[in-house]
Amino acid sequence: MSQSAVPTxxxxxxxxxxxxxxxxxxxxxxxxxxxxxxxxxxxxxxxSKGTLYLYFDxxxxxxxxxxxEGMFPALAEGEAILARxxxxxxxxxxxxxxxxxxxxxxxxxxxxxxxxISEARNFPEIAQFYHEKVITRGRALIAAALGRGxxxxxxxxMDINVYTDxxxxxxxxxxxxxxxxxxxxxxxxxxxxxxxxxxDVLRRGLLAPQV
Amino acid sequence: MSQSAVPTxxxxxxxxxxxxxxxxxxxxxxxxxxxxxxxxxxxxxxxSKGTLYLYFDxxxxxxxxxxxEGMFPALAEGEAILARxxxxxxxxxxxxxxxxxxxxxxxxxxxxxxxxISEARNFPEIAQFYHEKVITRGRALIAAALGRGxxxxxxxxMDINVYTDxxxxxxxxxxxxxxxxxxxxxxxxxxxxxxxxxxDVLRRGLLAPQV
DNA sequence: TAAGTTAATGACTTGCGAGTCATTAACTTA
DNA sequence: TAAGTTAATGACTCGCAAGTCATTAACTTA
Numbered sequence: 001m002s003q004s005a006v007p008t009x010x011x012x013x014x015x016x017x018x019x020x021x022x023x024x025x026x027x028x029x030x031x032x033x034x035x036x037x038x039x040x041x042x043x044x045x046x047x048s049k050g051t052l053y054l055y056f057d058x059x060x061x062x063x064x065x066x067x068x069e070g071m072f073p074a075l076a077e078g079e080a081i082l083a084r085x086x087x088x089x090x091x092x093x094x095x096x097x098x099x100x101x102x103x104x105x106x107x108x109x110x111x112x113x114x115x116x117i118s119e120a121r122n123f124p125e126i127a128q129f130y131h132e133k134v135i136t137r138g139r140a141l142i143a144a145a146l147g148r149g150x151x152x153x154x155x156x157x158m159d160i161n162v163y164t165d166x167x168x169x170x171x172x173x174x175x176x177x178x179x180x181x182x183x184x185x186x187x188x189x190x191x192x193x194x195x196x197x198x199x200d201v202l203r204r205g206l207l208a209p210q211v
Numbered sequence: 212m213s214q215s216a217v218p219t220x221x222x223x224x225x226x227x228x229x230x231x232x233x234x235x236x237x238x239x240x241x242x243x244x245x246x247x248x249x250x251x252x253x254x255x256x257x258x259s260k261g262t263l264y265l266y267f268d269x270x271x272x273x274x275x276x277x278x279x280e281g282m283f284p285a286l287a288e289g290e291a292i293l294a295r296x297x298x299x300x301x302x303x304x305x306x307x308x309x310x311x312x313x314x315x316x317x318x319x320x321x322x323x324x325x326x327x328i329s330e331a332r333n334f335p336e337i338a339q340f341y342h343e344k345v346i347t348r349g350r351a352l353i354a355a356a357l358g359r360g361x362x363x364x365x366x367x368x369m370d371i372n373v374y375t376d377x378x379x380x381x382x383x384x385x386x387x388x389x390x391x392x393x394x395x396x397x398x399x400x401x402x403x404x405x406x407x408x409x410x411d412v413l414r415r416g417l418l419a420p421q422v
Numbered sequence: 423t424a425a426g427t428t429a430a431t432g433a434c435t436t437g438c439g440a441g442t443c444a445t446t447a448a449c450t451t452a
Numbered sequence: 453t454a455a456g457t458t459a460a461t462g463a464c465t466c467g468c469a470a471g472t473c474a475t476t477a478a479c480t481t482a
Contacts, residue, residue, distance in 0.1 A: 008447090008448085009446095009447075009448070009459085009460060009461075010448080010459095010460090011447095011448055011449065011458080011459050011460075012459090013458090013459070016459090030332050031245075031332070031333060032243050032244070032245055032329060032330070032333065033243070033246075034242075034243055034245035034246035035243075035244075035245035035333060037438090037439060037440090038439075038440065038441085039439075039440095047460080047461090048460065048461050048462060049440090049441085049461090049462080050441095050442085050443085050460065050461050050462065051459075051460055051461075053440095053441070053442080054459070054460075058440085058441080059440070059441090114328070116391070116392075117325070117328070117329070117387060117388075117391040117392070118243060118328070118329040118391070119243070120391040120392050120393075120394065121241050121242070121390075121391060121393070121394070122242060122243065122246060124394050127391075127392060127394055127395060128394065128395060131392060131394075131395040135392075135395075158408075159400075159404075159408070161398075161400060162400040162404055162405055162408045163408055163412075165399070165400060165405060166381050166405065166408050166409050166412060169380055169381035169384035169385070170377050170380035170381060170384075172384055173380035173381075173383055173384045173387075174380070176328060176384075176387065177328075179332075180327070180328040180329070180331040180332060180338075181327075181328070181331050181338060181342060181346075182331075182332070183331065183332070183335050183338055183339065183342075184338060184339060184342040184346075187372075188376070189370075189372060189373040189376060193370075193373055194373055194376060194377065197369075197370070197373045197374060197377050198377050200416070201374075201377060201412065201413070201416035201417070202412065202416070203416075204415050204416040204417075205411075205412035205413070205414075205415040205416040206412070219477090219478085220429085220430060220431075220476095220477075220478070221429095221430090221478080222428080222429050222430075222477095222478055222479065223429090224428090224429070227429090248468090248469060248470090249469075249470065249471085250469075250470095258430080258431090259430065259431050259432065260431090260432080260469095260470090260471085261430065261431055261432065261471095261472085261473085262429075262430055262431075264470095264471070264472080265429070265430075269470085269471080270470070270471090
Protein backbone atom coordinates (compact mmCIF):
# COMPACT_ATOMS: atom_id res chain seq x y z
CA MET A 1 0.00 0.00 0.00
CA SER A 2 1.33 3.40 -0.89
CA GLN A 3 0.57 5.69 2.02
CA SER A 4 2.87 8.33 0.57
CA ALA A 5 -0.06 10.66 -0.26
CA VAL A 6 -1.48 10.57 3.28
CA PRO A 7 -1.17 14.06 4.77
CA THR A 8 0.48 13.15 8.05
CA UNK A 9 -0.38 15.34 10.98
CA UNK A 10 2.34 17.70 12.15
CA UNK A 11 3.02 19.24 15.56
CA UNK A 12 3.47 22.99 15.17
CA UNK A 13 2.66 24.59 18.48
CA UNK A 14 4.19 27.95 17.62
CA UNK A 15 2.54 28.51 14.27
CA UNK A 16 -1.02 27.45 15.12
CA UNK A 17 -2.40 30.51 16.92
CA UNK A 18 -1.59 33.01 14.20
CA UNK A 19 -2.72 30.62 11.49
CA UNK A 20 -6.01 30.20 13.33
CA UNK A 21 -6.59 33.92 13.85
CA UNK A 22 -5.76 34.58 10.22
CA UNK A 23 -8.30 32.01 9.09
CA UNK A 24 -10.85 33.34 11.57
CA UNK A 25 -10.36 36.92 10.38
CA UNK A 26 -11.13 35.95 6.80
CA UNK A 27 -14.27 34.06 7.73
CA UNK A 28 -15.53 36.54 10.31
CA UNK A 29 -15.17 39.35 7.76
CA UNK A 30 -16.90 37.35 5.07
CA UNK A 31 -19.77 35.79 7.03
CA UNK A 32 -19.88 37.68 10.31
CA UNK A 33 -19.10 36.31 13.74
CA UNK A 34 -22.32 34.42 14.46
CA UNK A 35 -22.58 32.83 11.01
CA UNK A 36 -19.02 31.51 11.03
CA UNK A 37 -18.56 27.86 12.03
CA UNK A 38 -15.51 26.96 14.05
CA UNK A 39 -15.25 23.77 12.03
CA UNK A 40 -14.68 25.94 8.98
CA UNK A 41 -12.11 28.11 10.73
CA UNK A 42 -10.21 25.01 11.78
CA UNK A 43 -10.43 23.49 8.32
CA UNK A 44 -9.13 26.67 6.70
CA UNK A 45 -6.21 26.65 9.11
CA UNK A 46 -5.55 23.03 8.16
CA UNK A 47 -6.39 21.69 11.59
CA SER A 48 -9.25 20.06 13.49
CA LYS A 49 -11.73 21.82 15.74
CA GLY A 50 -10.26 20.12 18.78
CA THR A 51 -6.93 21.75 18.02
CA LEU A 52 -8.58 25.15 17.87
CA TYR A 53 -9.78 24.62 21.42
CA LEU A 54 -6.23 23.83 22.51
CA TYR A 55 -5.32 27.42 21.75
CA PHE A 56 -8.52 29.40 22.38
CA ASP A 57 -10.99 28.89 25.21
CA UNK A 58 -14.10 29.84 23.25
CA UNK A 59 -15.36 31.40 20.05
CA UNK A 60 -15.41 34.78 21.75
CA UNK A 61 -11.81 34.40 22.92
CA UNK A 62 -10.86 33.72 19.31
CA UNK A 63 -12.69 36.88 18.24
CA UNK A 64 -10.85 38.94 20.81
CA UNK A 65 -7.52 37.55 19.62
CA UNK A 66 -8.39 38.38 16.01
CA UNK A 67 -9.09 41.99 16.92
CA UNK A 68 -6.02 42.41 19.08
CA GLU A 69 -3.63 41.06 16.48
CA GLY A 70 -2.19 43.24 13.77
CA MET A 71 -2.92 46.95 13.50
CA PHE A 72 -0.35 47.97 16.10
CA PRO A 73 2.66 47.73 13.78
CA ALA A 74 0.82 49.88 11.25
CA LEU A 75 0.05 52.49 13.90
CA ALA A 76 3.66 52.52 15.01
CA GLU A 77 4.75 53.07 11.42
CA GLY A 78 2.31 55.99 11.16
CA GLU A 79 3.73 57.52 14.29
CA ALA A 80 7.23 57.12 12.92
CA ILE A 81 6.20 58.93 9.74
CA LEU A 82 4.79 61.74 11.84
CA ALA A 83 7.95 61.99 13.93
CA ARG A 84 10.39 62.03 11.06
CA UNK A 85 8.50 64.23 8.63
CA UNK A 86 9.75 67.69 7.78
CA UNK A 87 8.23 70.00 5.23
CA UNK A 88 4.67 70.99 4.31
CA UNK A 89 1.89 69.67 6.52
CA UNK A 90 -0.23 68.81 3.52
CA UNK A 91 2.49 66.55 2.25
CA UNK A 92 2.52 64.88 5.67
CA UNK A 93 -1.23 64.39 5.47
CA UNK A 94 -0.91 62.78 2.06
CA UNK A 95 1.90 60.52 3.22
CA UNK A 96 -0.13 59.38 6.22
CA UNK A 97 -3.24 58.66 4.20
CA UNK A 98 -1.29 56.77 1.58
CA UNK A 99 0.58 54.78 4.22
CA UNK A 100 -2.76 53.91 5.72
CA UNK A 101 -3.92 52.54 2.45
CA UNK A 102 -0.71 50.66 1.79
CA UNK A 103 -0.27 49.18 5.27
CA UNK A 104 -3.89 48.48 6.12
CA UNK A 105 -6.28 49.13 3.27
CA UNK A 106 -4.57 46.83 0.83
CA UNK A 107 -3.92 44.07 3.36
CA UNK A 108 -6.06 41.64 5.31
CA UNK A 109 -5.88 44.01 8.27
CA UNK A 110 -8.51 46.17 6.63
CA UNK A 111 -11.02 43.45 7.38
CA UNK A 112 -10.73 44.17 11.08
CA UNK A 113 -12.37 47.55 10.58
CA UNK A 114 -15.37 46.09 8.80
CA UNK A 115 -15.60 43.31 11.34
CA UNK A 116 -15.51 45.76 14.22
CA ILE A 117 -18.25 47.87 12.65
CA SER A 118 -20.46 44.83 12.16
CA GLU A 119 -19.95 43.36 15.62
CA ALA A 120 -19.31 46.34 17.90
CA ARG A 121 -22.75 46.25 19.47
CA ASN A 122 -22.46 42.55 20.24
CA PHE A 123 -19.10 43.03 21.97
CA PRO A 124 -19.15 46.42 23.67
CA GLU A 125 -16.06 45.74 25.78
CA ILE A 126 -14.02 44.80 22.73
CA ALA A 127 -15.37 47.82 20.87
CA GLN A 128 -14.29 49.98 23.78
CA PHE A 129 -10.81 48.47 23.67
CA TYR A 130 -10.58 48.95 19.93
CA HIS A 131 -11.78 52.51 20.18
CA GLU A 132 -9.21 53.45 22.78
CA LYS A 133 -6.21 51.57 21.50
CA VAL A 134 -6.66 51.80 17.76
CA ILE A 135 -9.14 54.42 16.62
CA THR A 136 -8.11 57.15 19.01
CA ARG A 137 -4.47 56.52 18.23
CA GLY A 138 -5.04 56.57 14.48
CA ARG A 139 -7.13 59.69 14.65
CA ALA A 140 -4.39 61.40 16.66
CA LEU A 141 -2.05 61.01 13.69
CA ILE A 142 -4.31 62.95 11.36
CA ALA A 143 -5.10 65.52 14.04
CA ALA A 144 -1.39 66.08 14.58
CA ALA A 145 -0.85 66.76 10.88
CA LEU A 146 -3.72 69.24 10.87
CA GLY A 147 -2.40 70.92 14.01
CA ARG A 148 1.04 71.26 12.50
CA GLY A 149 -0.36 72.87 9.35
CA UNK A 150 -2.54 75.25 11.31
CA UNK A 151 0.31 76.30 13.57
CA UNK A 152 2.51 77.10 10.60
CA UNK A 153 -0.26 79.02 8.84
CA UNK A 154 -0.24 76.55 5.95
CA UNK A 155 -3.82 75.50 6.76
CA UNK A 156 -6.62 77.89 7.54
CA UNK A 157 -8.15 77.88 11.01
CA MET A 158 -10.46 74.97 11.67
CA ASP A 159 -11.95 72.76 14.35
CA ILE A 160 -9.38 69.99 14.23
CA ASN A 161 -11.50 67.25 15.80
CA VAL A 162 -14.36 67.57 13.38
CA TYR A 163 -12.11 67.92 10.38
CA THR A 164 -10.15 64.85 11.40
CA ASP A 165 -13.30 62.76 11.26
CA UNK A 166 -14.39 64.17 7.93
CA UNK A 167 -10.96 63.46 6.48
CA UNK A 168 -10.81 59.91 7.77
CA UNK A 169 -14.31 58.94 6.71
CA UNK A 170 -13.70 58.40 2.99
CA UNK A 171 -10.72 56.17 3.70
CA UNK A 172 -12.71 54.05 6.14
CA UNK A 173 -15.64 53.92 3.76
CA UNK A 174 -13.45 52.71 0.94
CA UNK A 175 -12.17 49.88 3.12
CA UNK A 176 -15.61 48.92 4.36
CA UNK A 177 -17.00 49.01 0.85
CA UNK A 178 -14.42 46.63 -0.54
CA UNK A 179 -15.26 44.14 2.18
CA UNK A 180 -19.00 44.28 1.75
CA UNK A 181 -20.27 45.34 -1.64
CA UNK A 182 -17.34 43.74 -3.39
CA UNK A 183 -19.82 41.90 -5.59
CA UNK A 184 -21.00 45.16 -7.16
CA UNK A 185 -17.65 46.78 -7.76
CA UNK A 186 -17.91 46.98 -11.55
CA UNK A 187 -17.82 50.60 -12.56
CA UNK A 188 -16.43 51.70 -9.22
CA UNK A 189 -13.34 53.89 -9.21
CA UNK A 190 -9.98 52.34 -8.41
CA UNK A 191 -8.93 52.86 -4.80
CA UNK A 192 -5.83 54.80 -5.84
CA UNK A 193 -7.84 57.11 -8.01
CA UNK A 194 -10.39 57.55 -5.24
CA UNK A 195 -7.66 58.43 -2.74
CA UNK A 196 -6.13 60.90 -5.18
CA UNK A 197 -9.44 62.69 -5.59
CA UNK A 198 -9.96 62.77 -1.86
CA UNK A 199 -6.57 64.42 -1.38
CA ASP A 200 -7.31 66.79 -4.21
CA VAL A 201 -10.49 68.00 -2.55
CA LEU A 202 -8.65 68.34 0.72
CA ARG A 203 -5.84 70.36 -0.80
CA ARG A 204 -8.28 72.98 -1.96
CA GLY A 205 -10.43 72.64 1.14
CA LEU A 206 -7.76 72.98 3.77
CA LEU A 207 -5.06 75.25 2.48
CA ALA A 208 -5.13 78.86 3.59
CA PRO A 209 -5.76 81.35 0.79
CA GLN A 210 -2.51 82.52 -0.76
CA VAL A 211 -1.66 85.99 0.44
CA MET B 212 -61.70 37.08 38.92
CA SER B 213 -60.66 40.30 37.30
CA GLN B 214 -59.40 39.43 33.85
CA SER B 215 -59.54 43.10 32.84
CA ALA B 216 -55.72 43.34 32.75
CA VAL B 217 -55.31 40.35 30.40
CA PRO B 218 -53.88 41.60 27.11
CA THR B 219 -56.40 40.04 24.76
CA UNK B 220 -55.09 39.01 21.36
CA UNK B 221 -56.16 41.18 18.44
CA UNK B 222 -56.54 40.39 14.76
CA UNK B 223 -54.71 43.01 12.74
CA UNK B 224 -53.83 41.47 9.40
CA UNK B 225 -52.96 44.76 7.74
CA UNK B 226 -50.64 46.15 10.37
CA UNK B 227 -48.62 43.04 11.14
CA UNK B 228 -46.16 42.91 8.23
CA UNK B 229 -44.82 46.42 8.69
CA UNK B 230 -44.69 46.05 12.46
CA UNK B 231 -42.70 42.86 12.01
CA UNK B 232 -40.24 44.33 9.53
CA UNK B 233 -39.77 47.37 11.76
CA UNK B 234 -38.97 45.14 14.73
CA UNK B 235 -36.70 42.99 12.58
CA UNK B 236 -34.82 46.00 11.25
CA UNK B 237 -34.00 47.17 14.76
CA UNK B 238 -32.75 43.78 15.87
CA UNK B 239 -30.89 42.93 12.67
CA UNK B 240 -29.07 46.26 12.88
CA UNK B 241 -28.24 45.77 16.53
CA UNK B 242 -27.25 42.09 16.57
CA UNK B 243 -26.77 41.12 12.96
CA UNK B 244 -28.91 38.75 10.94
CA UNK B 245 -27.55 35.43 12.22
CA UNK B 246 -27.52 36.45 15.88
CA UNK B 247 -31.12 37.68 15.87
CA UNK B 248 -33.75 35.26 17.18
CA UNK B 249 -37.12 35.24 15.47
CA UNK B 250 -38.72 34.78 18.88
CA UNK B 251 -37.31 38.17 19.81
CA UNK B 252 -38.48 39.79 16.61
CA UNK B 253 -41.98 38.47 17.23
CA UNK B 254 -41.93 39.56 20.85
CA UNK B 255 -40.84 43.07 19.93
CA UNK B 256 -43.66 43.27 17.41
CA UNK B 257 -46.06 42.13 20.16
CA UNK B 258 -46.85 38.85 18.46
CA SER B 259 -45.90 35.16 18.61
CA LYS B 260 -43.39 33.43 16.36
CA GLY B 261 -46.16 31.46 14.71
CA THR B 262 -47.73 34.71 13.59
CA LEU B 263 -44.46 35.81 12.06
CA TYR B 264 -44.53 32.70 9.89
CA LEU B 265 -48.03 33.60 8.74
CA TYR B 266 -46.57 36.61 6.98
CA PHE B 267 -43.03 35.55 6.03
CA ASP B 268 -41.94 32.18 4.70
CA UNK B 269 -38.52 32.15 6.34
CA UNK B 270 -35.98 34.26 8.16
CA UNK B 271 -34.37 35.13 4.85
CA UNK B 272 -37.70 36.24 3.39
CA UNK B 273 -38.09 38.54 6.37
CA UNK B 274 -34.64 39.95 5.72
CA UNK B 275 -35.49 40.63 2.10
CA UNK B 276 -38.67 42.42 3.13
CA UNK B 277 -36.76 44.56 5.60
CA UNK B 278 -34.36 45.69 2.91
CA UNK B 279 -37.04 46.35 0.32
CA GLU B 280 -39.18 48.48 2.63
CA GLY B 281 -38.52 52.15 3.10
CA MET B 282 -35.81 54.05 1.27
CA PHE B 283 -37.86 54.50 -1.90
CA PRO B 284 -39.90 57.44 -0.61
CA ALA B 285 -36.70 59.15 0.46
CA LEU B 286 -35.19 58.62 -2.98
CA ALA B 287 -38.30 60.00 -4.62
CA GLU B 288 -38.10 63.07 -2.43
CA GLY B 289 -34.47 63.53 -3.44
CA GLU B 290 -35.41 63.31 -7.07
CA ALA B 291 -38.15 65.87 -6.51
CA ILE B 292 -35.63 68.25 -4.94
CA LEU B 293 -33.39 67.80 -7.94
CA ALA B 294 -36.22 68.45 -10.37
CA ARG B 295 -37.53 71.58 -8.71
CA UNK B 296 -34.27 73.23 -7.73
CA UNK B 297 -33.16 76.42 -9.41
CA UNK B 298 -30.10 78.41 -8.53
CA UNK B 299 -26.52 77.55 -7.66
CA UNK B 300 -25.50 73.91 -7.97
CA UNK B 301 -23.63 74.04 -4.70
CA UNK B 302 -26.81 75.02 -2.93
CA UNK B 303 -28.50 72.04 -4.57
CA UNK B 304 -25.74 69.77 -3.33
CA UNK B 305 -26.16 71.08 0.20
CA UNK B 306 -29.92 70.65 0.06
CA UNK B 307 -29.57 67.09 -1.15
CA UNK B 308 -27.04 66.11 1.51
CA UNK B 309 -29.11 67.70 4.25
CA UNK B 310 -32.28 66.03 3.02
CA UNK B 311 -30.40 62.77 3.08
CA UNK B 312 -29.55 63.29 6.69
CA UNK B 313 -33.05 64.40 7.63
CA UNK B 314 -34.96 61.72 5.73
CA UNK B 315 -32.63 58.79 6.27
CA UNK B 316 -29.74 59.52 8.60
CA UNK B 317 -31.88 60.62 11.49
CA UNK B 318 -34.48 57.89 11.05
CA UNK B 319 -34.54 54.15 11.46
CA UNK B 320 -33.99 53.83 7.71
CA UNK B 321 -30.33 54.57 8.24
CA UNK B 322 -29.99 51.15 9.84
CA UNK B 323 -30.61 49.53 6.47
CA UNK B 324 -27.30 50.85 5.21
CA UNK B 325 -25.34 49.37 8.11
CA UNK B 326 -27.25 46.13 7.85
CA UNK B 327 -26.57 45.87 4.13
CA ILE B 328 -22.86 46.47 4.68
CA SER B 329 -22.69 43.79 7.35
CA GLU B 330 -24.66 41.18 5.44
CA ALA B 331 -23.98 41.88 1.77
CA ARG B 332 -21.62 38.94 1.35
CA ASN B 333 -24.09 36.53 2.91
CA PHE B 334 -26.89 37.64 0.55
CA PRO B 335 -25.29 38.54 -2.78
CA GLU B 336 -28.58 38.63 -4.68
CA ILE B 337 -30.10 41.06 -2.19
CA ALA B 338 -26.93 43.14 -2.25
CA GLN B 339 -27.21 43.24 -6.03
CA PHE B 340 -30.80 44.39 -5.80
CA TYR B 341 -29.95 47.04 -3.23
CA HIS B 342 -27.03 48.25 -5.31
CA GLU B 343 -29.12 48.65 -8.43
CA LYS B 344 -32.30 50.03 -6.95
CA VAL B 345 -31.02 52.18 -4.12
CA ILE B 346 -27.32 52.96 -4.25
CA THR B 347 -27.14 53.66 -7.96
CA ARG B 348 -30.23 55.81 -7.75
CA GLY B 349 -28.95 57.77 -4.77
CA ARG B 350 -25.59 58.29 -6.35
CA ALA B 351 -27.24 59.59 -9.49
CA LEU B 352 -28.70 62.45 -7.46
CA ILE B 353 -25.32 63.70 -6.34
CA ALA B 354 -23.82 63.11 -9.76
CA ALA B 355 -26.59 65.19 -11.32
CA ALA B 356 -25.85 68.10 -8.99
CA LEU B 357 -22.17 67.91 -9.87
CA GLY B 358 -22.96 67.74 -13.57
CA ARG B 359 -25.18 70.76 -13.35
CA GLY B 360 -22.48 72.78 -11.58
CA UNK B 361 -19.84 71.75 -14.06
CA UNK B 362 -22.02 72.58 -17.03
CA UNK B 363 -22.68 76.07 -15.70
CA UNK B 364 -19.04 76.66 -14.89
CA UNK B 365 -19.79 76.99 -11.20
CA UNK B 366 -17.71 73.90 -10.42
CA UNK B 367 -14.31 73.24 -11.86
CA UNK B 368 -13.82 70.30 -14.20
CA MET B 369 -13.76 66.93 -12.47
CA ASP B 370 -14.35 63.22 -12.90
CA ILE B 371 -17.94 63.16 -11.69
CA ASN B 372 -18.10 59.47 -10.82
CA VAL B 373 -15.11 59.50 -8.53
CA TYR B 374 -16.09 62.77 -6.91
CA THR B 375 -19.59 61.48 -6.26
CA ASP B 376 -18.21 58.61 -4.24
CA UNK B 377 -15.84 60.80 -2.28
CA UNK B 378 -18.68 63.20 -1.45
CA UNK B 379 -21.05 60.46 -0.36
CA UNK B 380 -18.54 58.58 1.79
CA UNK B 381 -18.56 60.85 4.85
CA UNK B 382 -22.35 60.81 5.00
CA UNK B 383 -22.45 57.03 4.81
CA UNK B 384 -19.68 56.72 7.34
CA UNK B 385 -21.51 58.95 9.77
CA UNK B 386 -24.58 56.74 9.52
CA UNK B 387 -22.62 53.52 9.88
CA UNK B 388 -20.72 54.90 12.83
CA UNK B 389 -23.81 55.81 14.77
CA UNK B 390 -25.13 52.29 14.35
CA UNK B 391 -21.95 50.53 15.41
CA UNK B 392 -19.60 52.45 17.66
CA UNK B 393 -22.46 54.24 19.35
CA UNK B 394 -21.05 53.10 22.68
CA UNK B 395 -17.94 55.25 22.19
CA UNK B 396 -19.59 58.41 20.96
CA UNK B 397 -18.45 60.64 23.82
CA UNK B 398 -16.28 63.38 22.41
CA UNK B 399 -17.51 62.79 18.88
CA UNK B 400 -18.77 65.77 16.90
CA UNK B 401 -22.49 66.28 16.49
CA UNK B 402 -23.82 65.00 13.16
CA UNK B 403 -25.01 68.47 12.14
CA UNK B 404 -21.63 69.98 12.86
CA UNK B 405 -19.94 67.14 11.01
CA UNK B 406 -22.17 67.68 7.97
CA UNK B 407 -21.49 71.41 8.04
CA UNK B 408 -17.74 70.84 7.99
CA UNK B 409 -18.08 68.34 5.17
CA UNK B 410 -19.98 70.89 3.10
CA ASP B 411 -17.47 73.56 4.00
CA VAL B 412 -14.58 71.45 2.69
CA LEU B 413 -16.57 70.71 -0.44
CA ARG B 414 -17.37 74.37 -1.10
CA ARG B 415 -13.70 75.21 -1.25
CA GLY B 416 -12.81 71.93 -2.94
CA LEU B 417 -15.34 72.04 -5.76
CA LEU B 418 -15.95 75.64 -6.73
CA ALA B 419 -14.13 76.99 -9.73
CA PRO B 420 -11.63 79.76 -8.93
CA GLN B 421 -13.24 83.18 -9.14
CA VAL B 422 -12.22 84.93 -12.33
C1' DT C 423 -76.93 33.84 18.50
C1' DA C 424 -75.13 30.00 16.14
C1' DA C 425 -72.21 28.30 12.49
C1' DG C 426 -68.30 29.29 9.68
C1' DT C 427 -63.91 31.46 8.72
C1' DT C 428 -59.26 32.62 9.60
C1' DA C 429 -55.81 35.24 12.52
C1' DA C 430 -53.13 34.04 16.32
C1' DT C 431 -50.93 30.96 19.50
C1' DG C 432 -47.25 28.15 21.80
C1' DA C 433 -45.79 23.50 22.55
C1' DC C 434 -43.26 20.54 19.70
C1' DT C 435 -39.72 18.64 16.35
C1' DT C 436 -35.43 18.83 14.29
C1' DG C 437 -30.94 20.01 12.66
C1' DC C 438 -26.97 22.49 13.45
C1' DG C 439 -22.95 23.98 15.69
C1' DA C 440 -20.29 25.16 20.17
C1' DG C 441 -17.73 22.89 23.28
C1' DT C 442 -15.74 18.05 25.39
C1' DC C 443 -12.81 14.14 25.91
C1' DA C 444 -10.99 9.54 25.30
C1' DT C 445 -7.86 7.99 21.90
C1' DT C 446 -3.95 8.40 18.65
C1' DA C 447 0.39 9.47 16.94
C1' DA C 448 4.18 12.73 16.54
C1' DC C 449 8.09 14.11 18.95
C1' DT C 450 11.71 13.74 23.08
C1' DT C 451 15.27 11.63 25.90
C1' DA C 452 17.16 7.83 28.58
C1' DT D 453 14.63 1.45 20.59
C1' DA D 454 11.59 1.72 24.42
C1' DA D 455 9.15 4.61 27.65
C1' DG D 456 7.26 9.08 28.46
C1' DT D 457 5.22 13.41 27.04
C1' DT D 458 1.95 16.25 24.73
C1' DA D 459 0.02 18.04 20.21
C1' DA D 460 -3.63 16.68 17.43
C1' DT D 461 -7.83 14.29 16.37
C1' DG D 462 -12.86 13.46 15.49
C1' DA D 463 -16.81 11.20 17.34
C1' DC D 464 -19.76 12.64 20.85
C1' DT D 465 -23.07 15.58 23.82
C1' DC D 466 -26.23 19.02 24.51
C1' DG D 467 -28.55 23.36 24.16
C1' DC D 468 -30.50 26.60 21.20
C1' DA D 469 -33.21 28.51 17.62
C1' DA D 470 -35.63 27.81 12.90
C1' DG D 471 -39.57 26.12 11.33
C1' DT D 472 -44.34 23.21 12.07
C1' DC D 473 -49.00 22.34 13.30
C1' DA D 474 -52.97 21.11 16.09
C1' DT D 475 -55.63 24.02 18.93
C1' DT D 476 -57.84 28.41 20.31
C1' DA D 477 -60.27 32.52 20.00
C1' DA D 478 -61.36 36.72 17.52
C1' DC D 479 -64.15 38.29 13.95
C1' DT D 480 -68.07 37.67 10.15
C1' DT D 481 -72.60 36.82 8.37
C1' DA D 482 -76.89 34.27 8.00
